[in-house]
Amino acid sequence: MLVAAAVLGLYAWSFFSGVKQPNNTLLVADYAAIVAAATLISSFIAYEWTPHRFIGLSSRLIYGLLLVTIGCLMAGTGGISSPFIALWMAASVFAGVFGKQGIIMLFIVVNAILFWQYSSNTLTTNSLMLALLAGDLPLAVGMLIWGHQGDNDDEETSEDKSYHELATQLSQVSGKSEVVINAIADGVIALDSKGSVELINPAAQQLIGWGKQDALGLSYKSVLKLVDGKNQEPDVMNDPITKALNENKQATSSVLSLVTSSGKTTLISIVVSPVGQAGSGVIIVFRDISGEKAEERQQAEFISTASHEMRTPVASIEGYLGLALNPNTATIDDKARDFITKAHASAQHLGRLFQDLLDVTKADDARLKNNPxxxxxxxxxxxxxxxxxxxxxxxxxxxxxxxxxxxxxxxxxxxxxxxxxxxxxxxxxxxxxxxxxxxxxxxxxxxxxxxxxxxxxxxxxxxxxxxxxxxxxxxxxxxxxxxxxxxxxxxxxxxxxxxxxxxxxxxxxxxxxxxxxxxxxxxxxxxxxxxxxxxxxNHEDAMRLIEQASIEAENAAAATTTTPISTSTTTLAVPPSLPAIPDISTPSQSAPVGVVTAPPTTPLLAPAPLMAPASQPLVPGRTYAAPNIPLSTIEANPSAFISHHGATRVSPQAEIKR
CATH class of the missing domain: 3.30.565.10 (Histidine kinase-like ATPase, C-terminal domain)
Structure with missing residues (x-):
């Protein structure tokens, strides 16, 4: 660009100064000025707007225009004896920048022109030797200076090609990965180390109700709102996302619910997997499992109902087979006994299976009782x-x-x-x-x-x-x-x-x-x-729990045996002449071995029924004992109860209360 500008400047000087002598060695020909102008314009365009991938090609083109400009300048100013031959030699040295191919091509062109001029008697032998020295010596110097650099440039060009090919392949893989992620039916969200959303696929957008542009860059707690069974935000120990970010380990959960942007709560299964080393972020994959849980509940209800209904006839079959095997209730031969024994064992096995099914459904539905x-x-x-x-x-x-x-x-x-x-x-x-x-x-x-x-x-x-x-x-x-x-x-x-x-x-x-x-x-x-x-x-805690169980048992016994029953007008009491009925609420079976139970409490006297003696009329405001006789006691000996109390009158209020 600078050489072309200098040539144009020299041409303008000769044009405006009026120098027209044809023998003037500094006179620039019109065609040389035109080529120089083309070189200047091409250089400026290539410098400003050439794409990166076309830099090599444009550099070769501009260098060729430079050599043509110098050649035209030398041809118009004396040829081999031109004062601009030094400019040619300086420009020829840079042919090595383009590698061996550039040096060889320029060598062939220069020597072909010189030998053509020598064959047409334009050059003498001495002039030819001088021209070969001026044309080929810079190429040799350029070979020494730029030869390996040109090879390295070729290698770099090859590396650039490999780089571009790799970049293209990665771009294709990235495009395929994005297609795969977008096609997944489960919600996928990528978080950085700070918990900000970096990626969210369409399934996640549909599940949570957030758009892609609205969710990117926000904290996951704003986008993926999780709640536990009590409709509260889970703590650090139960939050799988926080655990995965802090511990860099995979965390899962299937007991949390997702609150969508519209306020709807959906039960989800969530898997949080760390990406790379600690602090690189996590990938969250979640899906709606409310339908699956509903189906599981229906299956559990069916199994529970079927097991419960079938256990009764199986128990009857087992009982009758047991009677058939009992010599006191049935007489059978040995062959029949063998058959019935096998049938009895199968019935017992079936009964255990139904019981296991019932226990499993209770465990799955969290209906198992836990009485520590x-x-x-x-x-x-x-x-x-x-x-x-x-x-x-x-x-x-x-x-x-x-x-x-x-x-x-x-x-x-x-x-x-x-x-x-x-x-x-x-x-x-x-x-x-x-x-x-x-x-x-x-x-x-x-x-x-x-x-x-x-x-x-x-x-x-x-x-x-x-x-x-x-x-x-x-x-x-x-x-x-x-x-x-x-x-x-x-x-x-x-x-x-x-x-x-x-x-x-x-x-x-x-x-x-x-x-x-x-x-x-x-x-x-x-x-x-x-x-x-x-x-x-430890022993102290065990004794404390035993004592606490004893107190609770005493309170429960007192509540069931001495609770007063009042009416709106009269409180009835047991006459002192009535005998006490022994307490039957104390269980007769002993506790299992190893179970430490509370000490037995003193049996309380059960009060009489809610009645007053026939000889004593009910007096408003008078206090009577509060009754609490179990119905089973009355049913066990009704004649004694009726004969002891005779004809009694029960107040309407007490009858209603009963």
């Missing part, structure tokens, strides 16, 4: 252990309860090495009994021969009950699914053993209801060990 009581675990589990000992003896298993071993050999091994402290827990004893019974029974069922060892251990905060066997064991691929509903290990060893796949699932739900956890360790063909961990309470 203080339990001394060691004798409690020993009671369960003794109840299943007969089944173990039928299979000739070595059945061991470590805290209270009955085998002398086992006692000798444990004595001096181990003490059995008192382990208290505050749990529902029915739940604990069902869990331990199921686990111990499974250990017996799946152990053809060998040992079944039940142990109780723990620390200051937890109690761990373990059931170890030397039975079939569980393959590693099945262990992760073992506590799922209706899941059973399906192989040749277990196929002959009956089961529904509900027992371990129910054990897990019951254990979680008690605030504990259950897990297993197993090796196929070598046996399994199941562990149940429950929170332990």
């Amino acid at each position: 009581k203080v339990v001394d675990v060691v004798p409690f589990v020993h009671d369960i252990f003794e109840g299943l000992e007969s089944k173990a003896k039928e299979k000739n298993l070595h059945f061991i309860y470590k805290p209270l071993p009955e085998d002398n050999v086992t006692k000798e091994k444990l004595n001096g090495r181990r003490l059995s402290p008192v382990f208290y827990v505050n749990v529902d004893n029915d739940h604990l009994r069902e869990v331990m019974s199921n686990l111990i029974e499974n250990a017996i069922k799946y152990t053809p021969s060998g040992d079944v060892v039940v142990d109780v251990n723990g620390d200051d905060n937890h109690i761990v009950m373990s059931i170890a066997d030397t039975g079939l064991g569980i393959p590693r691929e099945d262990q992760a699914h073992l506590f799922q509903k209706f899941y059973r290990v399906d192989n040749t060893d277990t196929r002959e053993i009956g089961g529904t796949g509900l027992g371990l699932y129910l054990c897990r739900r019951l254990t979680e209801t008690m605030g504990g956890r259950i897990w297993l360790e197993s090796e196929y063909k070598k046996g399994s060990t199941f562990y149940v961990e429950l929170p332990r309470i």
Whole structure:
């Protein structure tokens, strides 16, 4: 650009100064000025508006126009003897910038022109040698200076091509990823490390009711409003998004609800997965599961209703089959007895199945009752252990309860090495009994021969009950699914053993209801060990809870036996001549072994019925004793009740109250 401008300036000087001598070596020809003007304009356009990908091509074009301009300038000012030959030599050196191809091309053009002039007798031999030196020497210098640089430029050009190809491929992959994300039916939201929304797909926009432009850049708490079952914002421990952002671990939840922009609440399942290293953000995937939960509730209701309705006839069948097997009620031959025995066993199995189904539906619907009581675990589990000992003896298993071993050999091994402290827990004893019974029974069922060892251990905060066997064991691929509903290990060893796949699932739900956890360790063909961990309470807390239960029992007994019943005009009292009726509300059955119950309270005298003696008329304002005789007591001996009281008159107010 500068050379072309200088040529045009020289032409303008000669034009406006009036220098017209043809022998003047500084006189620029008209055609040289025209070429210089074209070079100047092309250079300016290329410098201002050439796209990046065409820079190489435009640079070669401008360099060629520069050489043509200098050549035209030399041709009009004396050729080989032109004073501008130094300008040609300087420009020729830069041919190496364009690599070997540029040097070779210029070498061929220059030498072809010189030899053409020599053949036409335009140049002498001496002039030819001088011209070759002036034309080829700069090219050699350019080769030395720019040769490797040109190769590097070619390599960089190749790298640029690779870069552009890679960028194109990434752009295509990005486009495909966006298409895939937009096609997903689940809501997808990407958050940065600060919890701001970076991406939201159409499914998420439809679920939450926010537009893409409105949601981008906002905090996720403004866009994805989550509430728990109490319609309150979940705390940090229950918020899966906060947990994933803080801990850089995947978090899931299926108990939270989403509040849409219109205020509608929808139950969702949400999975939050971290992206890369900590602080890189998370990906949230969520979907509406309200329909699935409704279907599950309908299925649970159907199973519950069907199980409840079918349990009654099954119980009747079981009862009649039991009567048929009883020699005191029926006489049958041995063949019929065998048939009925098998039918009776099948009926019992069917009854247990219906009961398991009922328990599972209660667990799924959160209808399981939880009445915690203080339990001394060691004798409690020993009671369960003794109840299943007969089944173990039928299979000739070595059945061991470590805290209270009955085998002398086992006692000798444990004595001096181990003490059995008192382990208290505050749990529902029915739940604990069902869990331990199921686990111990499974250990017996799946152990053809060998040992079944039940142990109780723990620390200051937890109690761990373990059931170890030397039975079939569980393959590693099945262990992760073992506590799922209706899941059973399906192989040749277990196929002959009956089961529904509900027992371990129910054990897990019951254990979680008690605030504990259950897990297993197993090796196929070598046996399994199941562990149940429950929170332990110390002796002081146990005594306090027992005393509190005793006070509540006394209050309940007092409330049921001495509650006054008043009328609008008269309060009736028991005449002192009537004998006291003994209290029948005290349960006759003893509590299970290991369950620490409140001490029995002193039975209170049950008052007489709500009546006054026939000889004494009802007097307004007079006080009578408040009655509370159970109806079952009256029904048990109605003649004594009527003969003792004779003809009585009951006030209308009292009759209405009754």
